[in-house]
Amino acid sequence: MAQAVLTAEKLNKYFYDPAMIHVLHDVSLSVCEGEFVCIMGKSGCGKSTLLYLLSTLDTAYEGALYINGIRVTGLDENDLAHFRNKHIGFVFQFHFLLPEFTALENVMLPALKLGKLNPKEAEEYAIEKLRQMDMHEHARKLSGKLSGGQQQRVAIARALINDPKIIMADEPTGNLDSTNTAIIFNIFDQLVKEGNTIITVTHDHDFAAKSNRILEMADGQIKS
Amino acid sequence: MMLPVNFKIVRAHLLSRKRQTIIAMLGVTFGIGMFILMMSFMKGMNDFFENIMLSVTPDIRIYNDYKTDYSFSVAQQYFGESPQSWIVIRHPRPKQITLNLKNAPGIISDLHKFNEIQVVSPLVSAQLLFNYGPVQLGIVVDGVDIREEDRLFGLSDKMNGGRPENLLTTNNGILLGYKLANKLNVNIGDMVTAITPSGVQSRFRVVGTYKFGISIMDEYKAYISLASMQQLLGKNRDYITDIRLKLKDMKNAAALASSLARKYRYKAEDWETVNASVKAGNLIRDTFTYVLSFTLLLIAGFGIYNIMNMVIMGKMKDIAILKAEGFAKKDIVQIFLSQSLCIGLVGAVAGLLLGFLLSYALSLVSWPEDEWIVIKHFPVNFNSLYYVVGLIFGLLTTALAGLLPALKASRVDPVAILRG
Numbered sequence A: 001m002a003q004a005v006l007t008a009e010k011l012n013k014y015f016y017d018p019a020m021i022h023v024l025h026d027v028s029l030s031v032c033e034g035e036f037v038c039i040m041g042k043s044g045c046g047k048s049t050l051l052y053l054l055s056t057l058d059t060a061y062e063g064a065l066y067i068n069g070i071r072v073t074g075l076d077e078n079d080l081a082h083f084r085n086k087h088i089g090f091v092f093q094f095h096f097l098l099p100e101f102t103a104l105e106n107v108m109l110p111a112l113k114l115g116k117l118n119p120k121e122a123e124e125y126a127i128e129k130l131r132q133m134d135m136h137e138h139a140r141k142l143s144g145k146l147s148g149g150q151q152q153r154v155a156i157a158r159a160l161i162n163d164p165k166i167i168m169a170d171e172p173t174g175n176l177d178s179t180n181t182a183i184i185f186n187i188f189d190q191l192v193k194e195g196n197t198i199i200t201v202t203h204d205h206d207f208a209a210k211s212n213r214i215l216e217m218a219d220g221q222i223k224s
Numbered sequence B: 001m002m003l004p005v006n007f008k009i010v011r012a013h014l015l016s017r018k019r020q021t022i023i024a025m026l027g028v029t030f031g032i033g034m035f036i037l038m039m040s041f042m043k044g045m046n047d048f049f050e051n052i053m054l055s056v057t058p059d060i061r062i063y064n065d066y067k068t069d070y071s072f073s074v075a076q077q078y079f080g081e082s083p084q085s086w087i088v089i090r091h092p093r094p095k096q097i098t099l100n101l102k103n104a105p106g107i108i109s110d111l112h113k114f115n116e117i118q119v120v121s122p123l124v125s126a127q128l129l130f131n132y133g134p135v136q137l138g139i140v141v142d143g144v145d146i147r148e149e150d151r152l153f154g155l156s157d158k159m160n161g162g163r164p165e166n167l168l169t170t171n172n173g174i175l176l177g178y179k180l181a182n183k184l185n186v187n188i189g190d191m192v193t194a195i196t197p198s199g200v201q202s203r204f205r206v207v208g209t210y211k212f213g214i215s216i217m218d219e220y221k222a223y224i225s226l227a228s229m230q231q232l233l234g235k236n237r238d239y240i241t242d243i244r245l246k247l248k249d250m251k252n253a254a255a256l257a258s259s260l261a262r263k264y265r266y267k268a269e270d271w272e273t274v275n276a277s278v279k280a281g282n283l284i285r286d287t288f289t290y291v292l293s294f295t296l297l298l299i300a301g302f303g304i305y306n307i308m309n310m311v312i313m314g315k316m317k318d319i320a321i322l323k324a325e326g327f328a329k330k331d332i333v334q335i336f337l338s339q340s341l342c343i344g345l346v347g348a349v350a351g352l353l354l355g356f357l358l359s360y361a362l363s364l365v366s367w368p369e370d371e372w373i374v375i376k377h378f379p380v381n382f383n384s385l386y387y388v389v390g391l392i393f394g395l396l397t398t399a400l401a402g403l404l405p406a407l408k409a410s411r412v413d414p415v416a417i418l419r420g
């Protein structure tokens, strides 16, 4: 078995507002290098909540999380921010881009933040990523001027810019029509072939069928 | 293009809402501009009044402040001392008082020995009546050693016509304030008649007129030589009522005055004590200026606080994305605080410029015609210190106003926003 990139041990998550609910019950899982894992389950069962824990954005939980061999549970906010910047690429359901910036600048920002590449290299690399998404022709457009499907492709390019250890996506096609959904799925196929480690939440069974492993969730627990 | 990434974001944010940015800047600009204008003008006023005051006030004045000792009374000599009876005397009057300084020449030569003292100018002053047709004008006439008086108040520079030294060369010469000369309708070379309170009459030849720019000097004052005055009052050559001093450093006046008072047993007043009201006026103007400017800046600060809060409300999603991308709390604080500081810096620099232009314009405006003081334009003091203070003030206010919203932005929970 390949090296585990991500390991979660007995994650428990509660919400206290408006009433206390126990959203995740003792969730444990492990994802290996190069693996493509799909999380499926009914709406409201806790998929997004789990993904936010795994992405280190949400730190209010019980249990322990290891990514890339590092225990991220308990790290302070600034360390986590750096950690996310370097190791995690996130694709949201709603293609969130920064409206004041062009497609290219949106992709470049995480690279500039990381500072491993100088601005010129970062720009070249960002254009390469956009080309991979077939978005290079729109690189200089303000992100708000792009269609939903185009924005999601830019968002994927942004998630990839720092060559993260894991790519996480929460229903990346949830807001797209079938044509754009097909395009995004093709891109993910490509990413899997390139050996990326991917965890994605989806409702699409055809998409899930291509994955290495499907995690069925129900009532805050992983069934299989 | 080579800006650090956080500042790229700052620039993009500021430029994406130019109107709001400019309005916030204008708030600071007006606050600082007004501060500069007020400070420059108020300080100009203070300087002006202080100059006027100093131009007619010696650093130290030594005189005989007659206080009669009423504990002793001649009544005792008549009624004798008896333990059974009270003697009540209402409104006692002194039998005889002398206004002059005894041993004035001795004091003067002693004062000349002080290193600290630059000018020693003796004075005998009297109120004389000048005839102008049927009207008699009461004028304070100073009998002075005109050379010393010139060094004390810089009379030479204030002459309208004639020279102060003319007093020395002309028998019974007199220097008149230019307004008084106008009033008496006399020119240089003309004669004027003056009468002492005791009825002695004397004629003087006008040998010069001067202009101090302040009514008490120009309209109600005249100079004659010390000897003429002593003669007019029927006193001898040692009769001196006041000695006025000019020091090398006027700041030492208060200390020196009290030691001189102790030494000669006469009253010695320093310029600060005499002009306490001018000092109080300065203090009031300064306080007023600071309070007003502070209020203006406070309002500008609230403006920035409001605008930054609104900006952050509208940028919740962006903040969440930045955090998800790996921007840390301190980056978020930096991004939003820098926006306030940019507004503050540009606004403050523009404010300094505005303040300078306004105060320069004010310095060109002519002062309304005034009976008491002569001043051509609004007095303005262009001191660079106010510009430094203004800049620091502006940056501090905007930093404080921007800090709270920026901290609030850094505490945004990205998960709550990204969930939608």
Ligand SMILES: Nc1ncnc2c1ncn2[C@@H]1O[C@H](COP(=O)(O)OP(=O)(O)O)[C@@H](O)[C@H]1O
Residues within 6 Å of the ligand: A015, A016, A017, A018, A021, A023, A042, A043, A044, A045, A046, A047, A048, A049, A050, B419
């Ligand atoms: N901020 C929150 N406060 C309270 N309850 C929440 C909050 N976020 C999510 N929940 C609840 O947690 C459960 C799981 O939500 P979520 O993880 O979004 O489900 P999924 O993504 O599987 O549809 C839901 O019942 C939802 O109502």
Ligand SMILES: [Mg+2]
Residues within 6 Å of the ligand: A047, A048, A049
């Ligand atoms: Mg969800």
